[in-house]
Amino acid sequence: MLVSPKSLVKIARSGNALERLRAVRDGQAAIRVAAVGGALSTGVLHALRHPRTTADLAQEIGARDVELLEAFLRALTAAGLVRSTDGVHRLTSRSRAVLGDDVVRAAYEGFSDFHTGLYRDLPGQLAGGRAREDVTRRGDVIARLSRAMEPLVHDALAREVRESGARRVLDVGCGDGSHLVHMLAAAPEAHGVGIEIDPAAAALAIHALAGAGVADRGRVLTADVREVAAEGAEALGGPVDLALVANVVYYLPAEERTELLRAVGALLAPGGRLVVVSTMAEDSAFSRHFDLLLRAQDGEMSLPRPDEVASQLTDAGLDVTGIQRLAPGDPLYAVTAQRARPEAPGT
């Protein structure tokens, strides 16, 4: 049946046509994100790495409502994620690509879950409801997503390692150890220490050092950096030439950041460098969103501004040597500083 021009005009004039189109387009994108997220969280995509009938699939993922599963499979088929022939379901090239890249998987997991759940739950939270716990509960997804920008962080680190000729490096809040491994790879003569408060992440870092064949030059302390720093550089086997604090400062209340940077600065040898890498607060949609997500968490988290980090480094007694955006259009920055060398007598 043809749509009459009269009814088209009526539809166009019955409200804000442009905003309606935008709302539908945004809604469809939101549905696509949620559908992929659902296909991952239910285990459907993973299970369909081997073609399966609905009954096999239901058994594999523990689904009891087979009719609902069939409707879900039809929705995934329409979204181009599943192909079904003769009652057998299999992946498409699109869903294979999703499964084949962990950053893509983490993006769908994160954006269909807490990144959007934040806004769904906002009315309750604004009314005094409980703070969120995504950063602790879904820290793995946040870390996997941040891997997308890792080559840019590694470029900046390799430059610092080369320029400083660092022999001893430190990675504060080293997470899974990827940056520590990279620093040691960039400086084949160097030794390194990672400090990580979370035992599960520390175990990953120890594993990463062994996997990269640098376990003889690197070790990981499962500890709070502030406690290690209170013991002094001896706890690390001596002062370090290069320290990295990547994606850690925003977990701390703003008023505790200078103290952390001072503690890390005290572990530096004279002339030693400190690199603070962080997503920063700026006027872009993702930065403002991430800052909101942090502020909605249990604890006093927020994104810092680059100039704030620079003045905290100065207050911590270090000389700021640079503020650099690491990725065009992305709010990821490196702020670098140096511990002054003592003046030579008579100068």
Ligand SMILES: C[S@@+](CC[C@H](N)C(=O)[O-])C[C@H]1O[C@@H](n2cnc3c(N)ncnc32)[C@H](O)[C@@H]1O
């Ligand atoms: C977002 S992850 C970043 C990991 C890694 N630096 C990176 O950039 O991929 C932050 C890490 O800092 C660790 N962390 C937070 N506060 C810490 C503290 N006071 N001492 C040591 N580690 C800490 C967390 O456990 C977490 O693994």
